[in-house]
Amino acid sequence: MSFADGLLLGFETALSAQNLLYCLLGVTVGMVVGVLPGIGHLTAISLLLPLTFHAPVTAGLVMLAGIYYGAQYGGSIASIMVNLPGTASSAVICLDGYPMTKQGRAGAALIITTLASFFGSLVAIMLLVALSPPLARAALSFHSADYFAMMALGLVAAGTLIQGRPLIGVASVALGLVFGIIGTDTSSGALRFTFGAPQLFDGINIVVVAMAFFGVSEVISSIGRPRVGPAVNGAVTLRSLMPTRADLRESWWPMVRGAGVGSGVGILPGAGGGSMAAFMAYAVEKRVSRTPERFGSGAVAGISAPEAANNAAAQAAFIPTLTLGIPGDAIMALILGALLVHGVTPGPTVLAEQPELFWGLAVSFLIGNLMLLVLNIPLMQVWVKLLQIPPRYLFPAITLFIAIGCYSVANAPFDVLMVAGLGMAAYVLLALGFEPAPLLLGYVLGPLIEENFRRAMLLSRGDAMVFVERPISAAFLAAAVALVVWVALGARRERTLRAKGET
Amino acid sequence: MKKSMILAAALAAMTAGHAAAQNYPERAITILVPFAPGGVVDLASRTIGEGLSKKWGVEVIVENRAGGSGFIAATALAQSAPDGYTLFMGEAGTMTINPSLFDQTPYDAEADFTPISTVTDTPLILVANKEAPFSTMEDFLAAAKAQPGMITYSSAGVGTLNHLAPEWMALEAGITLQHIPYKGGRPAATAVASGEVDVSVVSYSSTKPFIDSGDVVVLSTASGQRIAPSPETPTMQEAGVPNVDTSQWTGLMGRAGTPEPILDQLNAAVQEVLADPAVAARLSEAGAAPFPSSRADFQAMLERLRGQFATIIETADITPQ
Numbered sequence: 115m116s117f118a119d120g121l122l123l124g125f126e127t128a129l130s131a132q133n134l135l136y137c138l139l140g141v142t143v144g145m146v147v148g149v150l151p152g153i154g155h156l157t158a159i160s161l162l163l164p165l166t167f168h169a170p171v172t173a174g175l176v177m178l179a180g181i182y183y184g185a186q187y188g189g190s191i192a193s194i195m196v197n198l199p200g201t202a203s204s205a206v207i208c209l210d211g212y213p214m215t216k217q218g219r220a221g222a223a224l225i226i227t228t229l230a231s232f233f234g235s236l237v238a239i240m241l242l243v244a245l246s247p248p249l250a251r252a253a254l255s256f257h258s259a260d261y262f263a264m265m266a267l268g269l270v271a272a273g274t275l276i277q278g279r280p281l282i283g284v285a286s287v288a289l290g291l292v293f294g295i296i297g298t299d300t301s302s303g304a305l306r307f308t309f310g311a312p313q314l315f316d317g318i319n320i321v322v323v324a325m326a327f328f329g330v331s332e333v334i335s336s337i338g339r340p341r342v343g344p345a346v347n348g349a350v351t352l353r354s355l356m357p358t359r360a361d362l363r364e365s366w367w368p369m370v371r372g373a374g375v376g377s378g379v380g381i382l383p384g385a386g387g388g389s390m391a392a393f394m395a396y397a398v399e400k401r402v403s404r405t406p407e408r409f410g411s412g413a414v415a416g417i418s419a420p421e422a423a424n425n426a427a428a429q430a431a432f433i434p435t436l437t438l439g440i441p442g443d444a445i446m447a448l449i450l451g452a453l454l455v456h457g458v459t460p461g462p463t464v465l466a467e468q469p470e471l472f473w474g475l476a477v478s479f480l481i482g483n484l485m486l487l488v489l490n491i492p493l494m495q496v497w498v499k500l501l502q503i504p505p506r507y508l509f510p511a512i513t514l515f516i517a518i519g520c521y522s523v524a525n526a527p528f529d530v531l532m533v534a535g536l537g538m539a540a541y542v543l544l545a546l547g548f549e550p551a552p553l554l555l556g557y558v559l560g561p562l563i564e565e566n567f568r569r570a571m572l573l574s575r576g577d578a579m580v581f582v583e584r585p586i587s588a589a590f591l592a593a594a595v596a597l598v599v600w601v602a603l604g605a606r607r608e609r610t611l612r613a614k615g616e617t
Numbered sequence: 618m619k620k621s622m623i624l625a626a627a628l629a630a631m632t633a634g635h636a637a638a639q640n641y642p643e644r645a646i647t648i649l650v651p652f653a654p655g656g657v658v659d660l661a662s663r664t665i666g667e668g669l670s671k672k673w674g675v676e677v678i679v680e681n682r683a684g685g686s687g688f689i690a691a692t693a694l695a696q697s698a699p700d701g702y703t704l705f706m707g708e709a710g711t712m713t714i715n716p717s718l719f720d721q722t723p724y725d726a727e728a729d730f731t732p733i734s735t736v737t738d739t740p741l742i743l744v745a746n747k748e749a750p751f752s753t754m755e756d757f758l759a760a761a762k763a764q765p766g767m768i769t770y771s772s773a774g775v776g777t778l779n780h781l782a783p784e785w786m787a788l789e790a791g792i793t794l795q796h797i798p799y800k801g802g803r804p805a806a807t808a809v810a811s812g813e814v815d816v817s818v819v820s821y822s823s824t825k826p827f828i829d830s831g832d833v834v835v836l837s838t839a840s841g842q843r844i845a846p847s848p849e850t851p852t853m854q855e856a857g858v859p860n861v862d863t864s865q866w867t868g869l870m871g872r873a874g875t876p877e878p879i880l881d882q883l884n885a886a887v888q889e890v891l892a893d894p895a896v897a898a899r900l901s902e903a904g905a906a907p908f909p910s911s912r913a914d915f916q917a918m919l920e921r922l923r924g925q926f927a928t929i930i931e932t933a934d935i936t937p938q
Contacts, residue, residue, distance in 0.1 A: 254807075254810065254811055254832075255811055255812075256811070257811065257813045258813060298686070312688040312689050312692070312723065313689065315686060315688065316683070459801055459803040459804055461803075461804070461807060462807070463803065463807055463826060466826055467826055525680060525681065525682060526682070526689075565799075565800060569797055569798070569799070572795075572797055573769065573797060573813065573814070
């Protein structure tokens with residue numbers, strides 16, 4: 115299929131009434147959960163995941179993706195208005211966004227982040243349609259050893275790139291791997307940790323794990339958290355929304371750099387998706403800026419670059435998920451799960467066999483981003499109001515939806531009990547400092563990496579050299595080793611610095 | 618609705634005068650599906666469900682109870698009342714392979730189930746990577762004999778039909794192959810196309826893109842007869858591998874002990890649904906064909922396959938543990 119044919123098919127698919135509706139639903143839900151601190155896009159996606167099982171695969175995916183990038187827009191609103199990140203990836207927006215609000219420039223900040231979001235998405239969408247077809251063709255020659263190496267890099271990255279706490283990140287990944295082991299082993303068919311319960315033969319359902327770690331535990335921990343209302347009620351008028359000419363000029367290059375950083379981080383499996391991209395983009399801006407001292411007190415570049423980056427990462431993350439079947443972050447892991455339920459095995463054949471899925475999705479990103487742009491500017495007041503929904507309505511409703519959602523996956527009451535139990539455990543684990551995102555990634559990638567490792571060994575008749583003999587595999591494993599060394603050196607330097615400071 | 622009720626009652630009265638069967642069906646029927654939505658077993662269930670619902674004017678609920686190698690859905694059927702209101706969409710795994718594969722199953726495929734009619738059929742073919750040193754069945758068998766255990770094949774997992782079919786072929790042909798399990802039919806087909814494994818016995822529909830692109834060549838079919846989409850391909854039996862005759866089928870099952878008239882009524886209804894050209898068209902999109910059969914033929918097929926798979930599983934020493 116040629117590029118033009120693909121785009122045409124994409125527009126045809128994405129512009130169908132059904133897909134438009136799902137797209138609108140997705141981006142709206144995304145905006146809402148993005149704005150609301152306490153429930154993130156992961157919660158929303160895991161809640162709506164079972165719903166997509168009853169919709170056509172393209173429509174379902176269009177909606178889930180809409181939630182993802184929609185939340186990237188919404189997340190910054192809470193960061194700017196109340197200094198509380200709506201999603202993890204917009205945490206960095208607080209640093210300069212909230213100071214802008216205190217200076218009475220909330221409106222300008224909101225518009226700049228919206229524009230930056232749109233720009234970042236646009237760059238990554240172009241990258242998606244340009245890179246995916248050749249990557250899928252190349253991936254047809256990837257063997258099990260190569261997949262193993264790519265996933266190994268993903269897991270190492272997911273564990274070690276946790277901000278400043280690589281050890282707990284690695285522990286989280288390891289715990290995820292343990293959850294992933296439960297069920298029937300692909301290679302031998304052996305049952306592991308099922309305790310004779312047929313409900314566990316296929317492992318713990320991804321919806322249950324995701325809802326336990328991102329739904330139930332979030333609700334429990336949000337109950338104890340004090341509520342913060344908007345700092346400046348009613349301060350956002352349409353006139354105050356207009357950024358100054360200087361703001362726009364200052365935003366341009368940070369946006370370009372942010373989109374680049376975001377796209378790069380998004381493509382890398384396990385690099386942490388949006389939040390990692392945002393932090394990296396912020397760091398880059400601070401380094402290249404001629405006035406780094408302005409960061410933290412309302413620098414425009416400090417919001418436009420990370421905002422462009424987290425949106426670019428959200429779109430670019432689809433590249434490895436769709437073409438290789440390797441999810442880059444926890445959200446992509448859920449999307450992968452949704453695809454598998456629909457009988458679509460993500461991988462190099464998806465583009466050839468399901469062209470309407472790939473192109474339809476890519477074009478729907480464009481449409482969804484346009485919708486967000488249109489939704490955002492006139493409705494800014496409404497989004498800000500959303501910050502005032504009382505939790506006594508919000509949390510019971512979420513809990514109910516979690517129960518319904520878990521039950522509906524397989525009509526299994528067992529899964530509801532499971533999410534309750536696992537949710538409690540998740541709350542305790544997160545309170546102890548475990549990270550949910552690497553854990554979910556470990557859970558999803560664990561069985562895949564084991565499967566590919568054992569298959570590679572079976573094919574090479576037990577010769578482990580296969581992992582270094584194949585160039586693709588060797589390159590990814592080398593990158594993984596380099597990453598570990600880099601993080602370990604960084605940690606050691608920090609320790610010596612701290613030790614020096616103390617003496 | 619009224620008319621169809623009278624019709625149904627008349628049909629039931631005609632076949633035999635069983636009291637419980639007189640008014641069947643008078644309430645919603647549930648078809649249990651051992652897999653998640655999507656895929657041919659689910660499609661077969663929904664197709665039959667819609668057909669029965671239209672014909673009889675009662676609600677037919679398709680209930681996906683995926684998981685546990687089909688144990689969960691099959692156990693639910695085994696615990697239901699033998700009244701024809703709870704049905705089960707069976708396939709090779711739950712009905713013919715699990716009894717031999719597992720030491721213990723929570724249901725008895727023979728004693729708890731009774732066949733109604735087969736529903737769909739998806740042919741299986743033996744394909745080889747284009748770079749493999751053989752492109753005909755004859756060369757393949759010769760190569761396999763020359764180097765026992767060196768030729769690799771991919772499957773959709775341990776104990777799946779695409780694991781047992783090549784083992785059956787190997788047993789009959791006196792060759793040894795190396796099994797490489799994948800997770801699902803699509804990755805198994807991709808593995809032959811990428812050359813990671815040499816051959817695979819997979820459904821025609823999941824390999825079609827690779828046959829069209831020339832990445833794989835078709836060696837033979839596992840069915841007893843040549844298949845419509847590829848009439849020039851010989852069957853395994855024609856190519857000198859005796860007895861092998863298997864495909865991915867689905868079939869409607871009821872709880873053992875269901876009154877005969879109800880079973881006959883259901884069988885007749887399934888035949889009628891499958892005769893609809895629109896149904897055939899819908900199934901063919903998923904690579905399946907309508908596969909109507911009498912209850913006796915279905916029973917005979919189940920017995921033949923159970924015996925065959927028991928032998929294969931024992932000889933090839935396949936265990937889930």
